[in-house]
Amino acid sequence: MPQTKFLLDESEIPTHWYNVVADMPNPPTPPLGPDGKPIGPEALTAIFPMSLIEQEVSAERWIAIPEPVREALNMYRPSPLIRAHRLEAALGTPARIYYKNESVSPAGSHKVNTAIPQAYFNQQAGIKRIATETGAGQWGSAMSLAGQMFGIEVRIFMVRVSYDQKPFRRSMMETWGGQVFASPSMETQTGRAILAKDPNNQGSLGMAISEAVEEAASRPDTNYALGSVLNHVLLHQTIIGLEAKKQFAKAGDYPDMVFAPCGGGSNFGGVAFPFFADKAAGKNVRLVAVEPTSCPTLTKGTYAYDFGDTAGFTPLMKMYTLGHDFMPPGIHAGGLRYHGDSPLVSQLYHEGLIEAVAVPQLATFEAGVTFARAEGIIPAPESNHAIRACIDEALRCKQTGEKKTLFFNLSGHGHFDMASYDRYFAGQLEDFNYPEEAIQASLAKLPQVA
Numbered sequence: 001m002p003q004t005k006f007l008l009d010e011s012e013i014p015t016h017w018y019n020v021v022a023d024m025p026n027p028p029t030p031p032l033g034p035d036g037k038p039i040g041p042e043a044l045t046a047i048f049p050m051s052l053i054e055q056e057v058s059a060e061r062w063i064a065i066p067e068p069v070r071e072a073l074n075m076y077r078p079s080p081l082i083r084a085h086r087l088e089a090a091l092g093t094p095a096r097i098y099y100k101n102e103s104v105s106p107a108g109s110h111k112v113n114t115a116i117p118q119a120y121f122n123q124q125a126g127i128k129r130i131a132t133e134t135g136a137g138q139w140g141s142a143m144s145l146a147g148q149m150f151g152i153e154v155r156i157f158m159v160r161v162s163y164d165q166k167p168f169r170r171s172m173m174e175t176w177g178g179q180v181f182a183s184p185s186m187e188t189q190t191g192r193a194i195l196a197k198d199p200n201n202q203g204s205l206g207m208a209i210s211e212a213v214e215e216a217a218s219r220p221d222t223n224y225a226l227g228s229v230l231n232h233v234l235l236h237q238t239i240i241g242l243e244a245k246k247q248f249a250k251a252g253d254y255p256d257m258v259f260a261p262c263g264g265g266s267n268f269g270g271v272a273f274p275f276f277a278d279k280a281a282g283k284n285v286r287l288v289a290v291e292p293t294s295c296p297t298l299t300k301g302t303y304a305y306d307f308g309d310t311a312g313f314t315p316l317m318k319m320y321t322l323g324h325d326f327m328p329p330g331i332h333a334g335g336l337r338y339h340g341d342s343p344l345v346s347q348l349y350h351e352g353l354i355e356a357v358a359v360p361q362l363a364t365f366e367a368g369v370t371f372a373r374a375e376g377i378i379p380a381p382e383s384n385h386a387i388r389a390c391i392d393e394a395l396r397c398k399q400t401g402e403k404k405t406l407f408f409n410l411s412g413h414g415h416f417d418m419a420s421y422d423r424y425f426a427g428q429l430e431d432f433n434y435p436e437e438a439i440q441a442s443l444a445k446l447p448q449v450a
């Protein structure tokens with residue numbers, strides 16, 4: 001019987017995170033303050049504990065994972081690496097397809113991999129409350145769970161469109177003790193100002209971040225936690241790729257191509273960066289970030305300094321951006337509706353070291369259904385983006401006869417996204433045209449940096 005699952009023992013959970021900065025050809029671009037000058041670590045102490053700020057600016061290749069964090073992660077890690085024999089057969093491809101199943105976390109996605117260390121480091125710093133945002137609801141669920149594990153109260157600003165589409169994500173967050181507000185909300189000045197102009201505003205990740213940062217900055221007992229984009233978040237996620245490399249060694253195989261959905265870049269960085277270390281050492285491996293055509297940050301955005309949020313509370317970060325007030329269409333992959341991208345992912349893309357493709361919504365659901373019917377697991381709409389790109393490559397291999405090894409990150413399951421699947425089956429989902437005018441209007445307002 002051909003082997004399907006490549007498993008690790010709990011003792012094989014990595015002891016260190018991998019920091020890609022050590023292998024980048026150029027140092028990362030610094031974040032800038034409102035005066036256009038690089039900010040020091042002290043500028044972030046109002047909303048982050050020093051331990052996370054140190055990780056944010058570190059150039060060390062390996063950063064130790066504290067034992068209490070490894071112990072908390074072993075609730076669901078190591079996650080399995082699966083050889084998708086059934087999907088290969090369904091596609092009739094000579095390619096070998098593998099996926100890392102991050103849907104096995106209690107909250108249903110990779111987001112718990114960073115929620116746990118963020119809760120731990122905040123608890124160690126004496127923080128009692130965390131304010132955060134959530135797009136799809138996956139990050140808010142992960143943070144509620146981790147807050148519960150480490151005795152921290154969690155307040156979540158959930159993008160209105162997801163709040164309405166996914167009521168049970170809210171129930172889940174509340175079950176773990178989180179408090180959830182539809183964003184824009186009446187809880188913050190930012191939210192009230194947006195609602196005064198537009199009472200039916202559907203929200204965006206940029207707005208929800210502004211609300212959470214505003215709350216964290218205004219209370220000494222409250223810090224902010226971000227589920228993506230920042231260097232320390234991608235660092236925590238490298239546990240995915242590090243485990244995968246051990247599992248590929250057990251399988252006696254190695255990927256030619258690695259695919260991951262890309263919103264703010266955390267699961268892409270998490271799965272791809274440990275393979276980038278091999279690429280930097282001369283190995284031939286292609287790393288592909290997959291994004292929606294309706295929010296095409298890497299493939300159609302501008303590489304420039306921009307704010308991470310709508311209101312402009314965050315430092316300026318150099319990244320691919322569609323403009324911080326760009327309002328992405330209401331696609332069902334809520335976690336990919338972000339105007340910017342991780343500065344590390346952006347820099348590697350700018351330097352031609354990683355690749356990106358954009359795929360339309362309907363094709364992603366078609367791929368997700370093909371995957372579910374072959375492999376059983378119903379994927380999150382975000383994950384469907386990576387599955388689409390991987391299937392496209394597998395079908396190219398079918399034409400050329402190439403026996404490539406393809407690997408994608410199944411970043412989460414779609415059990416709370418069944419209303420989106422229903423709409424797909426009812427023929428009610430649409431492809432949004434590339435929102436060129438809205439993007440150009442938003443890019444025209446990029447902050448001017450000397």
Ligand SMILES: Cc1ncc(COP(=O)(O)O)c(C=O)c1O
Nearest residue numbers: 138228263264265266267335412
């Ligand atoms: C299941 C899932 N995959 C992917 C993403 C995209 O985020 P990131 O690019 O940070 O991995 C999200 C974000 O919410 C998500 O919930």
